Amino acid sequence: MSKLSQLYQQVILDHSRKPRNFGKLEPYTHSCEGYNPLCGDQITIYLNLDENDIVREIKFDGVGCTISQASASMMTQALDGKTKEEALKIFHEFQQMIVGELDINDQTNSLSSSNSLGKLTIFSGVKEYPSRVKCATLAWHTMNSALESKNKISTEKEDLIN
Ligand code: ZN
Numbered sequence: 001m002s003k004l005s006q007l008y009q010q011v012i013l014d015h016s017r018k019p020r021n022f023g024k025l026e027p028y029t030h031s032c033e034g035y036n037p038l039c040g041d042q043i044t045i046y047l048n049l050d051e052n053d054i055v056r057e058i059k060f061d062g063v064g065c066t067i068s069q070a071s072a073s074m075m076t077q078a079l080d081g082k083t084k085e086e087a088l089k090i091f092h093e094f095q096q097m098i099v100g101e102l103d104i105n106d107q108t109n110s111l112s113s114s115n116s117l118g119k120l121t122i123f124s125g126v127k128e129y130p131s132r133v134k135c136a137t138l139a140w141h142t143m144n145s146a147l148e149s150k151n152k153i154s155t156e157k158e159d160l161i162n
Contacts, residue, residue: 008122016066021076025059034142036134036155041068045142053084060139067132071123072139078120084147090116091140098136100127 025031025046033044041064048057058079060072075094079087093116096102104121126136134155145153 005125008125011119011122012066012070015070015073019060019069019073021059021073021080022061023059024061025057028057030146030149032142032146032150033152034138034145034155035153036064036068036138038131038155039065039068039135041065041135041138043068043072043139043142045072045139045146047143047146049084055079055082055084055087058143064138065135067123067126067135068138071136074120074123075139075143078118079143086116087147088144090120091144093117094120094123094140095137097121097124098126098133 024044025048027048028046029049030047031045033042035042041062043060043062043064046057046059046061047055050056058076060076062069062072064072078090082090093102097104097117097120104117104124123136126132138155141153141155
């Protein structure tokens with residue numbers, strides 16, 4: 001294992017052991033409960049958006065594997081203070097990266113502001129493990145559905161291909 005992937009693994013472990021922004025948010029403007037039956041991951045996302053659609057608070061709650069918890073924890077850090085539009089852009093880039101459709105080397109080598117993923121690129125290795133893709137994207141799909149005012153989603157239903 002390379003030094004880089006060891007570092008990545010440490011960051012993921014750290015977030016799963018000490019999840020940031022963990023707990024229930026009350027009151028909230030948006031919330032959704034997500035479930036990944038393949039692994040048993042359960043995550044609830046809470047958001048508070050202000051009148052300008054800026055994420056003022058974001059928290060998550062739930063139980064699940066290391067990847068799902070770390071992904072949720074890092075997502076809350078990445079989206080805090082972002083607009084709804086920015087949050088959705090980061091979601092789509094994250095999704096593309098996880099399935100290998102986004103060249104992150106292109107992103108990390110670039111000094112342009114097109115790189116919205118930042119630290120989240122540590123999850124790019126997940127594409128090598130198709131069974132973990134749903135673990136990594138659960139929090140993101142749940143956040144997206146919360147913003148669309150859905151209350152519950154499952155990775156085994158409807159449009160959740162990833
Ligand atoms: Zn999982």
